[in-house]
Amino acid sequence: MSALFNNYARRPVHLVKGEGTVVEDADGKTYLDFTSGIAVVSLGHAHPAIVKAIQIQSEKLWHVSNLFKSPGQEKLAASLLKDTHFSHGFFCNSGAEANEAAIKLARKHTGKSTIITFYQSFHGRTFGAMSATGQEKIKQGFGPMLETFKTVPFNDSAKLEAAIDDDVAAIMLEVIQGEGGIHTVAPEFASVITDICQSKGILCIVDEVQTGIGRTGTRYAYEHAEVKPDILTLAKGLGGGFPIGAMLGTADLFDAFGPGSHGTTFGGNPLAVAVAQTVVDHVFEEGFLKEVSGKSDALFRKLKENLPTERFEVRGQGLLIGIDCKEDVAPFIRQAEEGGLLIVQAGSNVIRLLPPLTVTEQEIDQAVDILTSILLVPTTV
Template sequence: MKHVFPTYNRFPIDLVKGSGTIVTDADGQTYLDFTSGIAVCNLGHCPENVSEAIQLQLANIWHTSNLYECALQDNVAELITAGEEKLVFFCNSGTEANEAALKLARKHTGKEKIITFEKSFHGRTFGSMSATGQAKIHQGFGGLVPGFTYVPYNNIEAFRAEIDENTAAVMLEVIQGEGGVIPANAAWLLEVQMLCKKVGALLIIDEVQTGLGRTGALYGFEQIGLDPDIFTLAKGLGNGLPIGAMVGKSSLSSAFGPGSHGSTFGGNKIALAAAKEILLTMKQAGFLEEVNAKADYFRNLLEEHFETLDNVSAIRGAGFLVGIELESAAEPVVTELRERGLLILTAGPNVLRILPPLTVSYEEMDQAVTLLKSVLESQLIGSEEG
């Protein structure tokens, strides 16, 4: 690629077609896609019902601007909030959703201090980058937005020492995806929530990667019994179309009145048409139950085949957000798997991140585990011979 900035280390394939869990590159090679576009295509590539909804909207109107009423925005917002006392701001990405959450928290509380966590990832704009607890994301960009402080994840003593009455908000992921697929301890999360309420800080949960069925629930925080003041969505909300959402309790509405925030393309009708169909699908009776059954099967399969391998030190995650920590570098495994027709990702230098579509079949899971086991065993033999 000669005409775009080299901001990504790209894999040397150009994917041009996809259906369900199968993608095809420009050379006609097919792959089993266990990345889902980084937890985006939760219903698989080009699901027929979502495609039909998009095409119907394309035939009507594409864009009207947020200066006009939009019944479709309200319909999708109602599906997101499930009738609870919450309001939605639509945007185009997870980064934008997190920016909106940070702005709302500061404006509502009148405070600036925001606590986030080491190894977190919340985006790459200045606000969301400042919320991200990874030095490598900050390097080279000069001064960050002031007021952010980072504490160790899953460490209640460190958190208790930092939170105070000057804290506007606490922002966290229930599973740190980019940070290595690190699940939060449920007791820790509940203690964090209690301390937020005690000092009057807002609890913001970043559900950009964990939301929309990825962990086996519509939103990951539901599995813990949390009640966030704000949560953010993107990725799976559009199944590949650009859309994000910041969801906040109705009591916060006075801080986000006319002129306080905006997005030209936020709540675009085409992306909303996709989001509506996706939410309706996920809310169908039995859908999430089937996702959980498949995820349990997959996790059991991984544990059965890999827990005894000397180069596998841990298997963790929830639902179809799975991390396999290795004793060696993850990138060579990803490369060899790609050459054999299976696409997965990394989450840090030694963690394999596996994100199949929620619609993956049992046969595809078997196939992926067989390939993964073959590669891990060959890497182990190679390291022993070396």
């Protein structure tokens, strides 16, 4: 019997090393990793610049706590804030922690309690983030959720407007729902959210834990949408594999988070910040983001050329791509693994592709070949 709790449906593969997009298991078999640790390993496995950053920082300081000044945090925050409308940042350890911070900040700043979220959303597994999540399967067995969250259908303007009252502090959304099936916010719905927030004095929180840091071909996915968040949350790809989360906010929110209002022991530690700075320095280069967009165009084109539209729908943005198969995809996930391709689900019927942002076009071709060989097997009646 395992010494671990059984809260993960673990795959039988034991991965032992990786380089770029390629990982190897304990038996020596190699795979193309189109999961990136669930959108985390943004620069691929064992990227030389990240390895060097860890080596250098590990010989200086690992941890000093947030009781002391942190020039590294200041520099990283400035990099994330540059050329945005945000003014301040806060660092933590994960996406769920970033979303907890956003919820607390919105409530403290407005003095109101209700946060509106959307069905099929995913914001984390801590109690507040779980209450915000619009998927019942995440909440089963844990008793009553926090009552100050209202969940409404995504891209339904009438239902959203009906949910607004005087106690609403914020509207919280993913501009692309990752775990919920790769659903993108409609332009007209984004405009409605913006109008409501501006006219009612409601804050807009955009959860970019999965979509941020170049995943969609821009620094942040909200740049594709008609929304202007007051608060932005980040994690996953920010650390390139090292745990770190972040929350960015506008200048008028600054006074709500004074000393003692919120904190973290490990958040923004020197090792995490050194790695994240290295990731940001690479990803935020204009040429790098153009390459991501070019790879995205190639992957979308090849998938659409090979997968008939009557059976499959390909959707997403950048290198966050969903293939809606209109049937349970669990068997396809296993078959892809056997064929040397690691992929994940986004709901029961959607295959999610999340290659490292450094994936090559040759690796894209190889992945498409494996996928089509699996998905286009004739079904028997």
